[in-house]
Amino acid sequence: MRKAMTGLALAILTALPVAADPMNSDAARKQLFSAKDMILHPMGLDAFGNGMKRAVRLTLDQMKSRGQMLKFLEAGYGYYGAVAFPTNGNGEEPPTIISQLNSPGAAQQAAINACQSANGSTCAVAALLLPKGYSNRDLMLSQAATAKVVNQWDEGTLPKYLAFSPSTNSWGIAKGPGASARMAVESCKRSDCVVAIADQ
DSSP states (O other): OHHHHHHHHHHHHTOOOOOOOOBOHHHHHHHSOOSSOEEEEEOOOTTSOHHHHHHHHHHHHHHOSHHHHHHHHHTTOOSSEEEEEETTOOSOOOOEEEOOOSSHHHHHHHHHHHHHHHHSSOEEEEEEEEETTOOOOSOOOOHHHHHHHHHHTTSSOSOEEEEEOTTSSOEEEEESTTOOHHHHHHHHOSTTOEEEEEEO
């Protein structure tokens, strides 16, 4: 079990989507996780000082229940997300929670940046918000973008394109007569947006 968890942790740490050729929506749906369930996945706490470890563990214990995960979902939080704390705080700092990014790696980086900006000190990620049954896959999208593909993609006429930003929570769709991959990238509004799904 320890080896399996170590392997999962390594896969999470390196899980930043790589730009590849777009896939059609049928192939995309096979890659994406359920848009309904999210779990809290604790990370190692070695980066935290002894005074912070206890406070971090207590906070994560309160967050990880199924009821709390449902409250997070109702409030608009979703995978991929990360929970960060100052590494040498006094134990009273609230967690910095970033969610709805397009990969675990992007969520970790965004949470660390936001935590360090808010606290003026070094931060580390203590847990991730992941889809239930997470594994590294060729296509990863935020929970909001996943829900759009799973539940509403078939609405409207061809062609259809979805673009996403590997480093942020941005994504965009272009549908219908005259739609193009370039329009989807423009609606995504980030310089690193790439087309992930194309039905023509």
